[in-house]
Amino acid sequence: QTSTPLLNWEEYLRDVESTHSQLLQISYQLRQSFSHLDNLQAEFESKYQMQKKDVESLKTYLKDIRDTSQYASAKEKIETWSLDLKQMSSLMPVSGGTFVELFLGTTDLRFRRKQQRIAFKTQYELYKKRLGPFFVWMTFLCFLFERNRWLHMLLQLFLAYYYASLAIRENILRANGSNIKSWWIWHHYLSMGIATCFLTWPDSTSYAMFRNRLHIFGMYTALLQILQARYQMARLYTLRSLGKAGEMDVANTDSTPIHWGSSMKLLMPFVIVGQLIQLYNCIFLYRLWRMFPVESQILVASILFLSTFAGNFSTTMYTLYEKTRG
Amino acid sequence: QTSTPLLNWEEYLRDVESTHSQLLQISYQLRQSFSHLDNLQAEFESKYQMQKKDVESLKTYLKDIRDTSQYASAKEKIETWSLDLKQMSSLMPVSGGTFVELFLGTTDLRFRRKQQRIAFKTQYELYKKRLGPFFVWMTFLCFLFERNRWLHMLLQLFLAYYYASLAIRENILRANGSNIKSWWIWHHYLSMGIATCFLTWPDSTSYAMFRNRLHIFGMYTALLQILQARYQMARLYTLRSLGKAGEMDVANTDSTPIHWGSSMKLLMPFVIVGQLIQLYNCIFLYRLWRMFPVESQILVASILFLSTFAGNFSTTMYTLYEKTRG
Ligand SMILES: CC(C)(COP(=O)(O)OP(=O)(O)OC[C@H]1O[C@@H](n2cnc3c(N)ncnc32)[C@H](O)[C@@H]1OP(=O)(O)O)[C@@H](O)C(=O)NCCC(=O)NCCS
Ligand SMILES: CC(C)(COP(=O)(O)OP(=O)(O)OC[C@H]1O[C@@H](n2cnc3c(N)ncnc32)[C@H](O)[C@@H]1OP(=O)(O)O)[C@@H](O)C(=O)NCCC(=O)NCCS
Numbered sequence: 001q002t003s004t005p006l007l008n009w010e011e012y013l014r015d016v017e018s019t020h021s022q023l024l025q026i027s028y029q030l031r032q033s034f035s036h037l038d039n040l041q042a043e044f045e046s047k048y049q050m051q052k053k054d055v056e057s058l059k060t061y062l063k064d065i066r067d068t069s070q071y072a073s074a075k076e077k078i079e080t081w082s083l084d085l086k087q088m089s090s091l092m093p094v095s096g097g098t099f100v101e102l103f104l105g106t107t108d109l110r111f112r113r114k115q116q117r118i119a120f121k122t123q124y125e126l127y128k129k130r131l132g133p134f135f136v137w138m139t140f141l142c143f144l145f146e147r148n149r150w151l152h153m154l155l156q157l158f159l160a161y162y163y164a165s166l167a168i169r170e171n172i173l174r175a176n177g178s179n180i181k182s183w184w185i186w187h188h189y190l191s192m193g194i195a196t197c198f199l200t201w202p203d204s205t206s207y208a209m210f211r212n213r214l215h216i217f218g219m220y221t222a223l224l225q226i227l228q229a230r231y232q233m234a235r236l237y238t239l240r241s242l243g244k245a246g247e248m249d250v251a252n253t254d255s256t257p258i259h260w261g262s263s264m265k266l267l268m269p270f271v272i273v274g275q276l277i278q279l280y281n282c283i284f285l286y287r288l289w290r291m292f293p294v295e296s297q298i299l300v301a302s303i304l305f306l307s308t309f310a311g312n313f314s315t316t317m318y319t320l321y322e323k324t325r326g
Numbered sequence: 327q328t329s330t331p332l333l334n335w336e337e338y339l340r341d342v343e344s345t346h347s348q349l350l351q352i353s354y355q356l357r358q359s360f361s362h363l364d365n366l367q368a369e370f371e372s373k374y375q376m377q378k379k380d381v382e383s384l385k386t387y388l389k390d391i392r393d394t395s396q397y398a399s400a401k402e403k404i405e406t407w408s409l410d411l412k413q414m415s416s417l418m419p420v421s422g423g424t425f426v427e428l429f430l431g432t433t434d435l436r437f438r439r440k441q442q443r444i445a446f447k448t449q450y451e452l453y454k455k456r457l458g459p460f461f462v463w464m465t466f467l468c469f470l471f472e473r474n475r476w477l478h479m480l481l482q483l484f485l486a487y488y489y490a491s492l493a494i495r496e497n498i499l500r501a502n503g504s505n506i507k508s509w510w511i512w513h514h515y516l517s518m519g520i521a522t523c524f525l526t527w528p529d530s531t532s533y534a535m536f537r538n539r540l541h542i543f544g545m546y547t548a549l550l551q552i553l554q555a556r557y558q559m560a561r562l563y564t565l566r567s568l569g570k571a572g573e574m575d576v577a578n579t580d581s582t583p584i585h586w587g588s589s590m591k592l593l594m595p596f597v598i599v600g601q602l603i604q605l606y607n608c609i610f611l612y613r614l615w616r617m618f619p620v621e622s623q624i625l626v627a628s629i630l631f632l633s634t635f636a637g638n639f640s641t642t643m644y645t646l647y648e649k650t651r652g
Contacts, residue, residue: 013400016380020407023377026370027414033366034438037359044352051349054342074339081346088353103429103491104498105449108442112360116434123431150622153526165429172430200479202528296476 041091048085048092055081094175099189100168111176121178124169125233131162132226139218146211149203155218160195163188183315190308197301206292213284217277224274231267264323271316278309367417374411374418381407420501425515426494437502447504450495451559457488458552465544472537475529481544486521489514509641516634523627532618539610543603550600557593590649597642604635 058078062071093108095101100109111117135158142152167188174180198214201207285302292298384404388397419434421427426435437443461484468478493514500506524540527533611628618624 013384013403016377016384016407017403019373019377019380020410023370023373023414024410026366026373027417030363030366030370030417033359033363037356037363038439038441040352040356040359044349044356047345047349047352051342051345054345058339058342077339077343081342084346084350088349091353091356102487103494105446105453105495107446107449113364115364120431120433123433127431157522161428168429169431196483200525 044091045093048088051081052085055085090177096168096171096175099185100171100175103168109172109175117176120169120176121173124173125229125236127165127169128225128229129233132222132229135159135162135222136219136226139215139222143212143215143219149207152211152215153199156195156199160192160199163191163195167192181315181319183311187308187311190304190311194301194304194308197297197304201295201297201301204292204295206288206295206298210285210288213281217281220277221274224270227267227270231263234263235261268320272313275309275312275316278305278312282306282309370417371419374414377407378411381411416503422494422497422501425511426497426501429494435498435501443502446495446502447499450499451555451562453491453495454551454555455559458548458555461485461488461548462545462552465541465548469538469541469545475533478537478541479525482521482525486518486525489517489521493518507641507645509637513634513637516630516637520627520630520634523623523630527621527623527627530618530621532614532621532624536611536614539607543607546603547600550596553593553596557589560589561587594646598639601635601638601642604631604638608632608635 055078058074059082062075062078065071090110091112092110094110095106096104096109111120138155138158142148142155145151167185170178170180170185170188174182174185282302282305285298285305289295289298289302381404384400385408388401388404391397416436417438418436420436421432422430422435437446464481464484468474468481471477493511496504496506496511496514500508500511608628608631611624611631615621615624615628
């Protein structure tokens, strides 16, 4: 290939030149499209906001009227507009919420290109899949090297980072129409808090009494997360092949009741056991704190475990209720 | 306004209806533009990559030839193409580098719309401006409440978060053509490490010997950062009014030598003193570690301070050299 220019140099140069001018033209078109898009986007945003206000005020106006027969056709129209607006909202800018803003500032995080949306979700899934085994092994090492506080701290640092990253990504996914319940994001915030408690817990007698339980629980959770990730992948695959989800389109936010599947049945006992361990940790830590009341990390961690248990359990039960009902 | 529909209901409804159909049409156009853009972008990316390879191989081919007179015109052409490609690179997707990928996964972080680019940079500047005074006060409180280890840990947590956020944002800015030197981003990574050391340092005798120095140094740094932010804002303003920077265009990456200004002269002594304090911290911590060799946090922090000093000092000196030469 590198010797080609030697043979017919002139021709090769001419080829490259013509490709170059084509490229220049495309880049020119691209820049034009972007500036065209900028204007169109601005126009759309202002019109959308106006229309939303109008339709909303029409709705509230109609709500006060008893004699609806006369307004039946108007009501129907307004319903359609309202639905249209909901669909169009996927073209409006979106913020990732406070937590994401803490890291990135207020920027528009809407994925307007389908490709981007799918890529981001895939990356998120890959991330969980890759780090699952890592945490299993790392926690196992911590369990083996029971006295190596440095290793334990490294694990807790990783965990704090891991949950922060999950929370950022899930906030962005949610902003782009994922149905993930906000509790699971809160769960990550609390887990960051728990990791911080264990990171700053001095290497004391009380820590020695808890560390093995901590790492056994950690291994269990890491294994469970691998199971969960498999379930989520399978579920996503089913939904995708049904042509319903996986694209996080606001258009199909209406929940798709998947029937109580066999994989879910398999997963549930493990999930419940994991949550009961959280409750156990909460009680154990509370008792430990009564023995060492100076180390307030213990109490904070206990309270955080309680909140995690309460939220996880109730959200899982609610999800089950929704699914078996549908 | 809300009573308008009562008066001429029919007319109002018709108005909203016509706006609605306009909006629908714009949203349709918008979706079309996006899908058109998707295709154009894909075409551009593949052509760009091919052309880049060709131009590069032409360049290396010409380099080997002694008798350049014959190829003078070809050489000129290739130079132009090369420059064009550099300009066009601002339309190619870009990754934020490993650190950003750890948080967001591999996504395209190129700001193609000027508006986005400027908004992101402005947010970054606002962020630094807002958190400056916060850190001054917080560090002052830590100095006052000398024995409140909880408060100190909170400060170190905030600092770790702050430097992570700065590093993420600056990586994104750099990917979009900012001239920020990679050292300053490394500085943030090291600072995260320092904050982690102080966060996990047990509340021991050695800590008691260092904490006041730590907080006095912290206050100095926080104040210095406010000064620096002012300088950066002023510099950006000057560059913007000269029409050179602030848009982070790869097109104008060639550095703009601003002459050794009076604000820079004012800033420099404070910067140098700050860096010397870092060296002092390094030495002090090293001696402390010799007294308490069990607490390895002290040694790690000392090494991190040494690296910070070395990098900061040499980068600042190099920047000064560049600027006074220009
Ligand atoms: C109960 C459970 C199996 C239901 O999963 P599901 O069938 O996906 O639930 P939903 O239909 O409500 O999911 C809606 C969305 O939320 C996401 N989601 C559900 N649970 C999630 C979780 N725990 N973490 C992150 N995302 C979750 C789904 O991926 C889906 O996203 P999408 O709209 O982008 O496709 C799941 O929530 C779960 O495993 N919970 C237990 C977690 C736990 O308690 N862990 C700690 C124990 S140690
Ligand atoms: C020396 C110094 C004043 C030069 O600043 P400058 O004139 O902006 O330098 P440059 O021209 O090289 O800047 C190029 C880019 O890097 C950015 N930049 C420079 N120094 C930076 C820093 N310390 N942190 C973040 N960004 C910085 C500029 O904003 C500019 O960005 P842009 O291309 O998006 O406009 C500045 O780097 C500085 O204050 N350094 C000392 C920092 C320090 O040591 N702090 C710790 C002491 S306790």
